[in-house]
Amino acid sequence: MGNNQLQIALPNEEASLKLRLQHILHSENLQDQRTLLTTLAAELAVNVLDCGAALLHIMQQDNDTSSLATRNRLNHPPSSTPIRVDSRVMTTCISEPHPSTDIHILEPVLPSGYVMPTVKMLRYRLDIGKKHQLTVKELKKVLVEESGVDINNINNVMIHGQYTLIELPDEMPQDIFQHLKTVEISQQKLNIKRLKSRTKKQANNRFRRGKPRVNQRSDDDSA
Structure with a gap:
């Protein structure tokens, strides 16, 4: 039964992959990727087809690893601890250790609508x-x-x-x-x-406001 399910799933995945490839080939500029692939193939002394096949294999392995991690999270419900990041409260989920690894995985869960900044x-x-x-x-x-x-x-x-x-x-x-x-x-x-920035403006304003007070104090002393 498991083999039958696998045989049914593969064509669907292949069709989905073809659609994504077709969309990328028609809508994206892949010149940088072509250059990188050609360079990697030359450095490894293999043809471009073999290099592309190896990259696809790596992607499939990463996908399998991600799927396994997802199943582990479903089987081991996480405990949640709120912490504060960027003046907002987010939840840190610490999954239960996997029986074979005894490793805790720290995973941030952001509030709805919050976007973690990636660039300044x-x-x-x-x-x-x-x-x-x-x-x-x-x-x-x-x-x-x-x-x-x-x-x-x-x-x-x-x-x-x-x-x-x-x-x-x-x-x-x-x-x-x-x-x-x-x-x-x-x-x-x-x-x-x-x-x-607002900080620089406030600092400059404080500096300008400070001068008159110093001058006023000097006038009082001379009087």
């Missing part, structure tokens, strides 16, 4: 807003096309009347930054600018 983000200001009929969808589309930024790294878009605030990756190349200054949407240049 910086706040930017654009000289375009609601007055220019700007939409979030259109802005993200233009930024992806003109700068190559991952759409998932375009965060916290706040469109105001005359301008827009947005978060983008901090380490933006200077040539792309200068290019985005000249990019237009509805004949309005983005004129992108980096914003100073």
Whole structure:
């Protein structure tokens, strides 16, 4: 019975794999992957087909390992302990040790809607807003096309009347930054600018406020 189930499942997996491959081949630029595969094959002194087959084997092994870990979690319900990360409470699930390994696995479970930051983000200001009929969808589309930024790294878009605030990756190349200054949407240049952090502004304000108090104290002493 187990063999019959395996024989039935394999064609479905193969069909799913073919669909995913077809989608990637038609929608993604794979030049970097082709170059990497060719380089690996040359360094290993094998042909590209054998190298690709070995990579597929590694992927299948990783998938089998992931499936085994999932089954272990289902068989051993985790205990949960709340901890605080980035001023938010998340739950850390510590699974029971597997009988054959006696190893505890620490797995974070994030609150619904929480996105763990993966890159350092910086706040930017654009000289375009609601007055220019700007939409979030259109802005993200233009930024992806003109700068190559991952759409998932375009965060916290706040469109105001005359301008827009947005978060983008901090380490933006200077040539792309200068290019985005000249990019237009509805004949309005983005004129992108980096914003100073709130901490720096507060520090500068405290320094400026401190001077008059020192001068006033000197005047009192002279009187």
